[in-house]
Amino acid sequence: PSALNLAVIPGDGIGPEVIAEAVKVLQAALPADVTLTTTEFPFGAGHFLETGRILDDSDLDELKKHDAILLGAVGGDPRDPRLKGGIIERGLLLKLRFALDHYVNLRPTTLFPNVESPLANPGDVDFVVVREGTEGPYVGNGGAIRVGTPAEVANEVSVNTAFGVERLVRYGFAVAASRPAKKLTLVHKTNVLVFAGSLWQRTVDRVALEFPDVAVDYLHIDAVTIFMVTNPGRFDTIVTDNLFGDIITDLAAAISGGIGLAASGNINPDGTFPSMFEPVHGSAPDIAGQQKADPTAAILSVALLLDHLGSVDAAARVSAAVSADLAARGSAPRTTAQIGDAIAASLT
């Protein structure tokens, strides 16, 4: 008998709806001897607009007491001037990734049976993107001078460290080694971003020596977008930086049925801090509260959570239940709760 102490951040828009289903499925999937305790946190754009608070150090301290975090979606109306400049995204989502050292941003892509792809001939799509989560152009180390004048200069700095790149690359090789295809593709733009590119390439080359059974190749980020729509089956494990990973995981989601199905884990593999699991999609304020949102991405994020916590069997059962549910889906629309109920019921 053990306990799972989960922090839940439903967030904004459709976040609360999809999270309700994710928790339902988590409860159904957990072994009977595990006691689930959930604590809700109100963070998000709505909370910020009401209270002026996004995420304090004391909030972080509270979150750190949990075994894992499940997040729905955060973000308000993009036209709201009070939410300009990604204040919620950076103050909440990115702050969590950085403060909790989520250096692995894990985003699997599978084209499930019966799911339509916008590609005419997608073939078998089954790969995972291991995106760096705490470095690159996301570090906020830019700056600007003479703002608002004709002489303005605005710089953004991508910071890449041997420490940060190596731990991510090692994780990527471990993922690749655990998969049947055992193939790792480094994605970067080494012909232009030569300093960062060289560090990434040298690190992959060196760590590769320890994984002789993993085949390694390299693609420029621009070329990746081509293969993603012409031959996504060529990918198995992609290792890449924070920004390139952001870009290709949205594309990967799009070709495999949409971000409504894309799950992600913000992982601290060391276990120093709780990892955080969230669907890739946003808060979709336009359909919020209408039970129109597809909770599948949130539910698949639960599978990643279970896997991360060592409940490998439960994780596999959730994935299989989602796959079966998708395979059986017809054209009749179901509510968010109906989808969650069906998947949860199939687990018990």
Added chain:
Amino acid sequence: PSALNLAVIPGDGIGPEVIAEAVKVLQAALPADVTLTTTEFPFGAGHFLETGRILDDSDLDELKKHDAILLGAVGGDPRDPRLKGGIIERGLLLKLRFALDHYVNLRPTTLFPNVESPLANPGDVDFVVVREGTEGPYVGNGGAIRVGTPAEVANEVSVNTAFGVERLVRYGFAVAASRPAKKLTLVHKTNVLVFAGSLWQRTVDRVALEFPDVAVDYLHIDAVTIFMVTNPGRFDTIVTDNLFGDIITDLAAAISGGIGLAASGNINPDGTFPSMFEPVHGSAPDIAGQQKADPTAAILSVALLLDHLGSVDAAARVSAAVSADLAARGSAPRTTAQIGDAIAASLT
């Protein structure tokens, strides 16, 4: 009667083959009273491996004497250690773009009739990407310390100036205003790259006031990749930075029939320096010298060249000839020269 003094850089791999057809078509398309003079320059990976020279200041001076530059493709075997780190790409291609102040990188995307898209339902695809060419993460302002040690830090700096962003954005609005749909989409990642993003967004907002008939919207780079495969018809004129433009133009090419059809212009709108026209594809060393390469992208680059030089009619005739040739293509393969011959013949 006038003269067109063209510098030609056939380059490596399939470059010379496709350029031969492009020049053939240019010759056929030019008004009878225009005398075409071409001067070939040997630059490329092959030239570098033979001579150790990539592009000197004296070479630049020679090139500057021409009305325009037509470039095939440059780049050798990527596994050749002598060509590591994008030495040719940066020393030749990017050096030309920077030295000749090609601040507009113009990349139209059209899905021509009879051309297959990897998308099941591409719909009408007809948009143009106005990519910045002289700033952003391409400036080479990065650096690294403690290289090769566990304490290495490698930084890349994206430099964005009001000067550089405004001239590009103005060009973008002029392009949008000249097109039927009159819609401009700024593409960036303003929620993360806040300094550069803010400069881009403010510049677009300000210039937009001068173009009241152009509709303006904004998309994050990650969201763009989704729409590119689910609804490319939503795009008309995209304005974006150097790196984002690099990424989405390869994706745009892929969804509209492949980089074998994608043309580009590296444009100095001020006319201070010659502009340069090149297919988006690379040198494809694996099929070089076999007359297997499709010269269409190079030929469409000639249309951009003619347009830039003010031969608007001739440009339109080349585009129409390409469109007709594509529409008539069957499954029987033709040689590079056969395609060029057919398109040139249809112009006379």
